[in-house]
Each structure stands twice: as C-alpha cells, then as structure tokens.
Amino acid sequence: MDKRKTLIFLRNFSLWLSILCLLALLIFFLRFIVTGIDKKEVVKRPVEVYHRVLFISSYDPLYFTYDAQVKGLERSLYPNGIEYDVAYMYSNGRGDTSGDEFFNFMKQRLSKVKKYEAILIGDDLALEFAIKYQEELFPKIPVIFFGINDYELALKASLNPMMSGFYENDYLEETMNLAKALFPDRKTFIGLHDQSVAGKVDISTFWTLRDKYKGYSFVDLDASLLSQSDLVFLLAELPKDSILFYMNCYSDKNQNVYSMLSRTGTVVRSATVPIFRNYVGGEGMGVLGGIHMDVEEQCVKVGEMVKEVLTKGSRPEISLVDYTESRTSFDYSLMKDFKLDFSLLPKDTIFYNKPESFISHYGKIFPPIIMLFITLVVLMFYSKCGKMISMTYIAELKKSQKVLLDSQEQLSYQAEYDEILDVLNRRTITAWLRDTMTEKSVYSIIIIDIDDFKMLNENYGHSLADSILQYVVALLKGMVEEGGWKIARFGGDELLLVIPDEVLTMECQIVRQLFAAIRAPIPLGDETLAITASMGASCSDGITPPEQHVINAETAMYEAKKRGKNGIVIYDDEMKEKALEEIRIKEKLQQAFDNDGFFMLYQPQIDAQTKEVSGYEALVRMKEPGIYPGQFIPVAERSGWIWRIGRITTELVIKQLAAWRDQGKTLHPVSVNFSSNQLNDHGYVDFVEDLLKRYNIPPQFLEIEITEGLFLEKSVLADGFFRRFKDLGIRLLMDDFGTGYSSLGYLTYIPVDVIKLDKSLVDTYLVEGKDSFIRNIIHLMHDLDKNMIIEGVEEEKQYLRLKEFGADTIQGYFFSKPIPANEAIDFNVS
Incomplete structure (x- = not known):
C-alpha cells in the first residue's frame, strides 16, 4: 500500500512537474521572442511645445551624416519641449551653389509660417548661406551651426554676435597615426577626395601633415578630375606599399554625385590596399577603419546649446566649440585578414563584422534544451504516451544537433575552401605548406595564370569566366587526385599546385600534361573556346623554405608572361640573382x-x-x-x-x-x-x-x-x-x-x-x-x-x-x- 501511494505520489508529482516545466519553457520562449525583436530607439516628440526652431541642412536626407544629426538633435531638443522643422538646400531640384534660388524659397516660406526662435545650420554650404542672408531672412535670431569643415568659415561666423556653434574635427592625423602603427612597412599615403568644400579641406589638411611623416610619400587622388572608370582603374593600380585615406569624394568629373554607399562600394571593390576613413560611414562595407567625430554626440551638444540660448536670452553668448568626442571603429574581419595587432587599437574601439562565439550565438537555446530534457525525463515516469513524446523530443534534439554540426562544417568549409572552384583557398594552402613541408622535403610548386583572363571577363561576363575557371579546375582535378597533389585558388585567375616527390623540368611529362589539359578546347554551346596559360614553377632544393618557393613560383610566372605567355618558366639561379640585384637597386x-x-x-x-x-x-x-x-x-x-x-x-x-x-x-x-x-x-x-x-x-x-x-x-x-x-x-x-x-x-x-x-x-x-x-x-x-x-x-x-x-x-x-x-x-x- 505504501509502495502504491509512493508510485501515485511520484506519478502525480511528475505530472505537475512536467506541466510546470512546460509553463516555464513557454514563458521563456515568449520572453525570447519579445526581447529578440530589434526595437528601434525612438525619441518621442514633446507633448508640450514651448519653442520652435528651424534646421537648415546643406544636403538632402540621403547625405551620410544626416541620420546621425537628426538623432542627436531629437535626443536633446524633444525632452526640452523644442520642436524643429527642416529645410534642405539641395532638395526638390534646388542646388545652385550661390544659394539665390534657395534664398527665394526661404523668403517665401518664412513669410507664411510662425517666426522661429532660433536657426540651426548644418554643414558649410548652409553656413555660407546664413552669413550671406542673415539680415534679410532672420535678423536678431540666434544662429547655431555645426558640422563645419572649414575652420576659417566657422571662426568668421563666431565673430557675429548672433552666431555660434561647433567646428567638425576631421581626426585625419589621429587616423594616420593609427594607420602608421598598424602598417609600419607601408610608406605611401594616398588621399582620396573631391573638390567639394569638405573635400578641399580634407586634402589641404592631408598635405599639411606631410612634414610630420618623414620617409613617407604623399599622393592625392582627386575624384572630381576623374570619371568613374578612371577612378576604378587608378584604385586597382595603387602601389602595394600604400594606404588609402578615403575622405569626402562623392562627385566625378562628369558632375555625377554619388551616395556614400555607392562611392564606398566602388572604392572597396577596386582598391586592394588597406582603406582608412576619418568620417562616419562605410563601416562594415570593406573600409578597414579609422577615427571620426561622433556626429550624434555633437548634435546632442547643439541641442543643449539651443536650450541654453532660448532659456537665457536671444544671443548665443557661447564661444566657438572646436572639439567634439571621437569614435574609433574597425572591421574585425579585415583586421584578421591583414594579421594586425588588436592591442594597437583604443580599448573603446567599435568592431564591425565580428563573428559571434559559439556560446554567444547558441547560448540562448541552452536553457530551453535543459527544460525540454527535464520534461521528457519526467514524462517517462508518467505513461507510455510520455515515453513516445520523450522519443519525439529526443529526435528533435538530434535534428537540432545535426543542424548545429552541419553549420559548423559549413563554416569550416567556407574558411578553408574557395566556394566557386571547390578547391583550397590561398590561406589554407599557405598554412598547409608551412605546417607540412620542410626545407628537406622534395616537392614542386606551380602557379598557373590564365592568359588574358581580364579580356574573358569583359567579353563573356564574370559568370561565364567563373565557369571557364571551374571547367579548367575540373580537368586538373583528375591529375591532382591521381598524383596525390594539392590544388588551391591563389588569386583571381591563379591556381597553385603542390606536387610532392617531384622536381620538375621544362619538358617533363607533368608539364606536358598540364599544358594539354589547359589548351584543350572548352565547349561553349555551339562554339568552343581555346585558352592558354602562363606557368611559373619552383622546386625544392633542401635550403629554401616553402613560403619562399611560393614567391619564387609567382616570380617565374610573371617572367613567363614577359616572355610572351603560353609557356612555363622554372625559377633558377639566374632569376634569383636578378631578383637580388633588383632588391639591391x-x-x-x-x-x-x-x-x-x-x-x-x-x-x-x-x-x-x-x-x-x-x-x-x-x-x-x-x-x-x-x-x-x-x-x-x-x-x-x-x-x-x-x-x-x-x-x-x-x-x-x-x-x-x-x-x-x-x-x-x-x-x-x-x-x-x-x-x-x-x-x-x-x-x-x-x-x-x-x-x-x-x-x-x-x-x-x-x-x-x-x-x-x-x-x-x-x-x-x-x-x-x-x-x-x-x-x-x-x-x-x-x-x-x-x-x-x-x-x-x-x-x-x-x-x-x-x-x-x-x-x-x-x-x-x-x-x-x-x-x-x-x-x-x-x-x-x-x-x-x-x-x-x-x-x-x-x-x-x-x-x-x-x-x-x-x-x-x-x-x-x-x-x-x-x-x-x-x-x-x-x-x-x-
């Protein structure tokens, strides 16, 4: 009887315990769903409006600093009962540099609306307009400006008793110092800019810093003098020892104006050197990083100055503010790619593209899994039905585990392989050579570069060009598997082969087989395409480390290009002497x-x-x-x-x-x-x-x-x-x-x-x-x-x-x- 009561008690206890676990699980998931929603922080408009001000922006809302400016203003204006309107100098077709057309627009607008108590001015063009037309449009009204790149313009405005505001620090020197520390071997600084007001200030500051960097070369690249295609070409040809400082450059020689996202996309796709930026915008898009002014925080201070002016009187008795807090932001993934020292960055650096750890990514699902497991174990004591349910949950757990394992395998594959060609990538083959081959190993390294591949891209498109590469790799894979070789994608159209236990010669069977495979006609629908390749090889000699053999093979490949392409060159002592002579010169x-x-x-x-x-x-x-x-x-x-x-x-x-x-x-x-x-x-x-x-x-x-x-x-x-x-x-x-x-x-x-x-x-x-x-x-x-x-x-x-x-x-x-x-x-x- 006692045993029966005990079993009944245990059964009832297990039932209630399972219900409680399920309720707890339900509550957890509801909370997870609610807290998991990405809520955009919104500053509520003031219920009681005590003051109205006008914000005159030099640019339209698509300008790269506008969102941060508005967010900062709302944070400090709305809580103090201050509402603002916005007028854009470059909206609705208005964009004359003299400001005359905008003056007519503002004169008509100000005659129809209630008088504003203060005027906010954003960026240089709007400040020039305000200085020119202050007496006609808003006399005896306090003017607060911000985001000004031209210090002389800001200083001139601050001498006006009705004007004061904030100068925009460019932090170019700080960004250069950080770039110098991260890349001590790169001695060429290239400044990318245009002829806008901000762009002129940028390049002027850039050149004034030259004397502070002895032994460094300074080169300016003016996007206003270049077409889009010229800019792409020049960025692709930047010296290998250079660093690109991407400043204000949103226009070209054909009067086209590009958005920050569009221009940044062009820059990061074209340039192969590290890209630094001393302005907000471009984070996580391929810009390595930089130090820039915190636009939002400056505009918070602008709102506080407006509050003080409206509270104490109509005259801004605050002097020009020439310093604003900065932010340091870097691309975590690019820092890893360039193998840079993270300790050189400030402790408050903001990182983009930083991968989540396994715990941070999957940690939130551990509690529900534990509760599920407890529920399943408890239900096993309740009935056979509970056992069936528990088996179902176990199957789900195994499925989740398989998904996790598959995800880990996919991440591992992406890190080690080139997804387009399904071969090892450059990083993996380099690590494999370093860890596997020694100076005493016998092997040969070949680098294969498809001749005139750029022309294939231009004539057939990138998709078909990739297909041609895939076809060539498919032909080579049979030889690779049969010989126990390694194959990797070394560059855009460059393939690297590691051939163990072989020291190649110009006329050996392996070289003949490789050329026969590459020169075989490639079917393209009803047509065929014939391609050629230039090859460079370096063979182990018992002295040279594997990393140097890769460099030697690449040097030999370029020599094959010089000799007319469609051939192979094997690195020898003469080439070594030539390389040493070039180093000496x-x-x-x-x-x-x-x-x-x-x-x-x-x-x-x-x-x-x-x-x-x-x-x-x-x-x-x-x-x-x-x-x-x-x-x-x-x-x-x-x-x-x-x-x-x-x-x-x-x-x-x-x-x-x-x-x-x-x-x-x-x-x-x-x-x-x-x-x-x-x-x-x-x-x-x-x-x-x-x-x-x-x-x-x-x-x-x-x-x-x-x-x-x-x-x-x-x-x-x-x-x-x-x-x-x-x-x-x-x-x-x-x-x-x-x-x-x-x-x-x-x-x-x-x-x-x-x-x-x-x-x-x-x-x-x-x-x-x-x-x-x-x-x-x-x-x-x-x-x-x-x-x-x-x-x-x-x-x-x-x-x-x-x-x-x-x-x-x-x-x-x-x-x-x-x-x-x-x-x-x-x-x-x-």
Missing part, C-alpha cells in the same frame, strides 16, 4: 631618395645651320657608382617610384636654370623626360607650376619629353596632363619617334611642338640610297609647322647630310655626350 634608390642621391647631366642640342646651342636634354644619374639609368629606371617603374624621380629631376633642372640665370648665363630650353607611370602623380603639374613661380623661371625654358605611345593612348588622364602643360606655356616634345606606331597621320592632331627622331631611324635610313626617307620626314614636319630634333648623330657625314636636308636641331655624340651643368652652359662647338 631598390635599396640604393631608397637611399638616394633620402640622401640627395641624384644629379643631372645635360646633352647639348645644336642648331644644324648655325652650330649654336639651342637647348639641352636633362638626363638623370645616380651618385651611387656602378648603377646606371638602364638599371635603376626600370626598377623605379616597376616599384611605382618613377613619379618621385620625375619630381626630383624636374626640381633639379629648374634650380639649375635659376643658378645659370643668377650667374648671368644665357638660358636655353631644357627638356625633362615624362614617364607614362607619372600619370598617377596627379599633383605633378601643380608641382611644376609652383617651382617655376618659386624660382622665377619663364615656362618656355622648360620642355617635357613624352614617348610616342603616351600621345597615342588618348586617355582622359593623358589629355588632361597635355592640356595643362600647354596652358602653362610649356612645350611638349615627342621622344623616340619611329620606334612605336610609326604613323604620320596622327601628327596632325596631337598637341606636340617638337618631334625627336630616334637614333634607330638615323642608323637605318641615313645611308646612301635610303636617306630620302629622312629628308621627306623633315620636310613633312616643317609642313606641319613642327620642329624636329635628330637624335643619335655620331658622324660628320650624318650631320652634313642632315644640314643639307634642312634639319632644325642635332643631338648626339658627334657634338657632345651628356656633360655636367657647368660644362654644358659654356659649351661651344669646336
């Missing part, structure tokens, strides 16, 4: 940049008829013995440093012209060479103009030599440079005529003043039976009203023949080799 170049390591020689240009000096070509040399232009110029081109040499040589020449003038010498034009890679130096023409003014040198004494190919590119950037040179009064010379396109028709329209005939044409055609060709070219140039300089004249008979043909100017060793400045200025033909 780079080091000498860097020393020369830092220690005034360049000087100029001047080769006289002689009037063919009078034998008088008519000008010089300036030729750069390094003070370091044993390094010649044919060695250091190509290295500078490949390293992205040629623009620095261009600026140094230009300044040396203009200084020399000034020195000759001060010595009382007769000046003649001096030409300096301009490389196509200097097109990325957007401030070069301004640099030249500043030097000419600083040293008081008339522009006709400086000439720019440009290669034939650059004239024929007809790019937007090149045309812009040529036009600005011509506007300054600087003559343009076409160098190396006859080595490139050798077409005479284009000479009728390109903006060139002087043609320099290349030495190769002199050697080939200035001989008996062929020299009429040279005579005809000279006469044609004269008919086109262009002068001609004949280069490479080394023999007297060449000079006499050219003089007979009516040549203008002779340059060559017959008269003089390149000589120092003091000899060149006094040079006379003997």
Whole structure:
C-alpha cells in the first residue's frame, strides 16, 4: 500500500512537474521572442511645445551624416519641449551653389509660417548661406551651426554676435597615426577626395601633415578630375606599399554625385590596399577603419546649446566649440585578414563584422534544451504516451544537433575552401605548406595564370569566366587526385599546385600534361573556346623554405608572361640573382631618395645651320657608382617610384636654370623626360607650376619629353596632363619617334611642338640610297609647322647630310655626350 501511494505520489508529482516545466519553457520562449525583436530607439516628440526652431541642412536626407544629426538633435531638443522643422538646400531640384534660388524659397516660406526662435545650420554650404542672408531672412535670431569643415568659415561666423556653434574635427592625423602603427612597412599615403568644400579641406589638411611623416610619400587622388572608370582603374593600380585615406569624394568629373554607399562600394571593390576613413560611414562595407567625430554626440551638444540660448536670452553668448568626442571603429574581419595587432587599437574601439562565439550565438537555446530534457525525463515516469513524446523530443534534439554540426562544417568549409572552384583557398594552402613541408622535403610548386583572363571577363561576363575557371579546375582535378597533389585558388585567375616527390623540368611529362589539359578546347554551346596559360614553377632544393618557393613560383610566372605567355618558366639561379640585384637597386634608390642621391647631366642640342646651342636634354644619374639609368629606371617603374624621380629631376633642372640665370648665363630650353607611370602623380603639374613661380623661371625654358605611345593612348588622364602643360606655356616634345606606331597621320592632331627622331631611324635610313626617307620626314614636319630634333648623330657625314636636308636641331655624340651643368652652359662647338 505504501509502495502504491509512493508510485501515485511520484506519478502525480511528475505530472505537475512536467506541466510546470512546460509553463516555464513557454514563458521563456515568449520572453525570447519579445526581447529578440530589434526595437528601434525612438525619441518621442514633446507633448508640450514651448519653442520652435528651424534646421537648415546643406544636403538632402540621403547625405551620410544626416541620420546621425537628426538623432542627436531629437535626443536633446524633444525632452526640452523644442520642436524643429527642416529645410534642405539641395532638395526638390534646388542646388545652385550661390544659394539665390534657395534664398527665394526661404523668403517665401518664412513669410507664411510662425517666426522661429532660433536657426540651426548644418554643414558649410548652409553656413555660407546664413552669413550671406542673415539680415534679410532672420535678423536678431540666434544662429547655431555645426558640422563645419572649414575652420576659417566657422571662426568668421563666431565673430557675429548672433552666431555660434561647433567646428567638425576631421581626426585625419589621429587616423594616420593609427594607420602608421598598424602598417609600419607601408610608406605611401594616398588621399582620396573631391573638390567639394569638405573635400578641399580634407586634402589641404592631408598635405599639411606631410612634414610630420618623414620617409613617407604623399599622393592625392582627386575624384572630381576623374570619371568613374578612371577612378576604378587608378584604385586597382595603387602601389602595394600604400594606404588609402578615403575622405569626402562623392562627385566625378562628369558632375555625377554619388551616395556614400555607392562611392564606398566602388572604392572597396577596386582598391586592394588597406582603406582608412576619418568620417562616419562605410563601416562594415570593406573600409578597414579609422577615427571620426561622433556626429550624434555633437548634435546632442547643439541641442543643449539651443536650450541654453532660448532659456537665457536671444544671443548665443557661447564661444566657438572646436572639439567634439571621437569614435574609433574597425572591421574585425579585415583586421584578421591583414594579421594586425588588436592591442594597437583604443580599448573603446567599435568592431564591425565580428563573428559571434559559439556560446554567444547558441547560448540562448541552452536553457530551453535543459527544460525540454527535464520534461521528457519526467514524462517517462508518467505513461507510455510520455515515453513516445520523450522519443519525439529526443529526435528533435538530434535534428537540432545535426543542424548545429552541419553549420559548423559549413563554416569550416567556407574558411578553408574557395566556394566557386571547390578547391583550397590561398590561406589554407599557405598554412598547409608551412605546417607540412620542410626545407628537406622534395616537392614542386606551380602557379598557373590564365592568359588574358581580364579580356574573358569583359567579353563573356564574370559568370561565364567563373565557369571557364571551374571547367579548367575540373580537368586538373583528375591529375591532382591521381598524383596525390594539392590544388588551391591563389588569386583571381591563379591556381597553385603542390606536387610532392617531384622536381620538375621544362619538358617533363607533368608539364606536358598540364599544358594539354589547359589548351584543350572548352565547349561553349555551339562554339568552343581555346585558352592558354602562363606557368611559373619552383622546386625544392633542401635550403629554401616553402613560403619562399611560393614567391619564387609567382616570380617565374610573371617572367613567363614577359616572355610572351603560353609557356612555363622554372625559377633558377639566374632569376634569383636578378631578383637580388633588383632588391639591391631598390635599396640604393631608397637611399638616394633620402640622401640627395641624384644629379643631372645635360646633352647639348645644336642648331644644324648655325652650330649654336639651342637647348639641352636633362638626363638623370645616380651618385651611387656602378648603377646606371638602364638599371635603376626600370626598377623605379616597376616599384611605382618613377613619379618621385620625375619630381626630383624636374626640381633639379629648374634650380639649375635659376643658378645659370643668377650667374648671368644665357638660358636655353631644357627638356625633362615624362614617364607614362607619372600619370598617377596627379599633383605633378601643380608641382611644376609652383617651382617655376618659386624660382622665377619663364615656362618656355622648360620642355617635357613624352614617348610616342603616351600621345597615342588618348586617355582622359593623358589629355588632361597635355592640356595643362600647354596652358602653362610649356612645350611638349615627342621622344623616340619611329620606334612605336610609326604613323604620320596622327601628327596632325596631337598637341606636340617638337618631334625627336630616334637614333634607330638615323642608323637605318641615313645611308646612301635610303636617306630620302629622312629628308621627306623633315620636310613633312616643317609642313606641319613642327620642329624636329635628330637624335643619335655620331658622324660628320650624318650631320652634313642632315644640314643639307634642312634639319632644325642635332643631338648626339658627334657634338657632345651628356656633360655636367657647368660644362654644358659654356659649351661651344669646336
């Protein structure tokens, strides 16, 4: 009987306990659902309105700071019974920079509404409008401004007894210091901006900071001078050692204005270097991070100032506030990708794209799972039905567990594999090589790069181009599985193969099989497509670590590209010596940049008829013995440093012209060479103009030599440079005529003043039976009203023949080799 009562008690107890557990579970889920809803914080409008103010915004509500401004104002205005209206300078088609159209709109509006007790001004354009029209639109009404980038404008406004407000700190220097700490090896700072008021302030601040960063190169990129396609191209070609500072740049040269989201998308998709931003906006979209002003907190202080002004009187007796709290925000995922030290960031840094831990992500489901388990165990004591229910719940638990495991496997796959090609990604193969292979292992590494893959993307689209890559990988996977190789996606169209126990040769069976697989026609519907690839290989040697073999294979692949593509190059001692030599020259170049390591020689240009000096070509040399232009110029081109040499040589020449003038010498034009890679130096023409003014040198004494190919590119950037040179009064010379396109028709329209005939044409055609060709070219140039300089004249008979043909100017060793400045200025033909 006691046992029976005990069982009854246990059964009833288990029933009530299971009901209580289910009720607790229900309450938990209801609370989870309610608290899980993302509630947007809303500041309620004041029930009692005591004051009304007007907020004049420079931009429309889509501007990237507008939401934060409004949120901050509402937090401080509404609780104090202050209501505000908004007028946008750039809405409903109004957007003239003079503000006249907006003035008419405001005058009509203010005549129809109740008088406002204060005026709020957001950003620079609205403040300029308020200063201009204050007396006509809102006299004797306090004006509070904020978000002002131009400090001089803010200071000017604060001198008005009815105006005060807040200057917008740019925090560019703080962001630069953080970038410098995170990337100590990157020595090129690039400032991306436009010609808006904020953009001009940005780039002015950017350049003023240059002297604080010794050893760093500063380059500005003005989006207002570029089309969208030009900007994308330049961002993709940024130097590998650079950092991009993305400031205000929302317009292009075609007067298109882009939203912050649109422009940020363009920047992060195109640039491969770290991107920093000293303004709000772009977080979590691919911008690495930065320090920027807390717009919302500034506007909270604006509201507090408005309250104080309306409470104490109609005059804002508060001085200009030039400091506002900052926020530091960074992309957690990008910090990991760049392998950066998180300890260098401030403790209050806000992180975006930070993955949740397993506990934080799944922790909320643990309590209901525990309660479910208790309920199931209790119901097992109640009846067979309870047992069936418990089995159902157990099955559900197993299903949930499987979902969790599947999710973990999917995350692991995404971290280790390239989803498009279903092969290992770059990070995984690099880690595998580091952990698996030793210096004593026998293996070969091959990097395969599809030739002209960019053209495939442009002609067939990214989707089909990806399909072509998938097809190639599918062909290679059979060889990979059979040989026990490893395959990974190393870059956009680059594949990396690790072949164990093999030391490859140029003609080995594996290489032949790879080329046969890649060159096989690819079916595209009713058509087929043939592709080729360039390959670079590096083989283990018992000394070199795996990471270096990857670099060597990539170097060899680029060498295969240079040799005409569709082939393979195996890294050898000669390439190693070449790479070491380039490293040595780079080091000498860097020393020369830092220690005034360049000087100029001047080769006289002689009037063919009078034998008088008519000008010089300036030729750069390094003070370091044993390094010649044919060695250091190509290295500078490949390293992205040629623009620095261009600026140094230009300044040396203009200084020399000034020195000759001060010595009382007769000046003649001096030409300096301009490389196509200097097109990325957007401030070069301004640099030249500043030097000419600083040293008081008339522009006709400086000439720019440009290669034939650059004239024929007809790019937007090149045309812009040529036009600005011509506007300054600087003559343009076409160098190396006859080595490139050798077409005479284009000479009728390109903006060139002087043609320099290349030495190769002199050697080939200035001989008996062929020299009429040279005579005809000279006469044609004269008919086109262009002068001609004949280069490479080394023999007297060449000079006499050219003089007979009516040549203008002779340059060559017959008269003089390149000589120092003091000899060149006094040079006379003997």
